[in-house]
Amino acid sequence: SAVISQKPSRDICQRGTSLTIQCQVDSQVTMMFWYRQQPGQSLTLIATANQGSEATYESGFVIDKFPISRPNLTFSTLTVSNMSPEDSSIYLCSVEDGLRQFFGPGTRLTVL
Amino acid sequence: GEDVEQSLFLSVREGDSSVINCTYTDSSSTYLYWYKQEPGAGLQLLTYIFSNMDMKQDQRLTVLLNKKDKHLSLRIADTQTGDSAIYFCAESFSTGTASKLTFGTGTRLQVTL
Numbered sequence: 416s417a418v419i420s421q422k423p424s425r426d427i428c429q430r431g432t433s434l435t436i437q438c439q440v441d442s443q444v445t446m447m448f449w450y451r452q453q454p455g456q457s458l459t460l461i462a463t464a465n466q467g468s469e470a471t472y473e474s475g476f477v478i479d480k481f482p483i484s485r486p487n488l489t490f491s492t493l494t495v496s497n498m499s500p501e502d503s504s505i506y507l508c509s510v511e512d513g514l515r516q517f518f519g520p521g522t523r524l525t526v527l
Numbered sequence: 528g529e530d531v532e533q534s535l536f537l538s539v540r541e542g543d544s545s546v547i548n549c550t551y552t553d554s555s556s557t558y559l560y561w562y563k564q565e566p567g568a569g570l571q572l573l574t575y576i577f578s579n580m581d582m583k584q585d586q587r588l589t590v591l592l593n594k595k596d597k598h599l600s601l602r603i604a605d606t607q608t609g610d611s612a613i614y615f616c617a618e619s620f621s622t623g624t625a626s627k628l629t630f631g632t633g634t635r636l637q638v639t640l
Contacts, residue, residue, distance in 0.1 A: 416572070448628075457615060458570075458630045507569055514558060516619075516628055518570040 419519035435494045438508035443488035452505040498526045531631035538637045545603040549616035556618035
């Protein structure tokens with residue numbers, strides 16, 4: 416199974432600022448995904464990131480708020496822009512490996 | 528849209544069996560998954576089942592799928608305190624270029640001594 420790491424593991428940020436979350440995979444993968452898990456909630460897909468093309472965003476999520484980069488087959492970043500307290504969540508990246516999706520450990524973001 | 532429902536909480540005694548249930552509404556899903564999330568951690572893939580299968584067993588885990596009723600269950604035999612976590616079921620849909628997961632609401636399993 417793919418091994419996924421995320422940086423930072425957690426952060427506390429001021430409203431109005433931006434945070435970039437990094438996701439690194441130990442093998443080359445075609446598709447990477449970014450999810451949000453709000454406190455006490457389930458996971459919601461933000462976007463799908465394919466290397467070499469623009470990310471595909473789900474309903475309710477826009478590129479200006481959550482810009483994503485996918486420069487190569489092992490790395491992706493998600494930026495949470497102009498943050499507000501409502502953005503306080505765990506952000507998880509995942510990769511598709513055949514029939515399975517594996518998840519990173521998550522980035523716990525608190526916005527004050 | 529797709530809805531995946533789970534009961535919120537389950538409490539079992541150590542050594543007993545746990546059964547976590549999940550219902551879904553979209554019959555076009557290809558695979559169904561169970562994930563485990565321990566406090567402060569990411570999601571760990573426990574097992575998955577193809578939508579044309581009825582049952583899958585993997586050590587202490589048994590997955591049952593009733594496609595007619597759109598009902599999925601995860602049975603954990605001989606439940607241990609280390610099994611205390613939140614369990615999410617998820618269904619997978621192929622978009623042609625990727626498989627998207629829709630997650631259930633999660634069931635918090637508490638194992639008591």
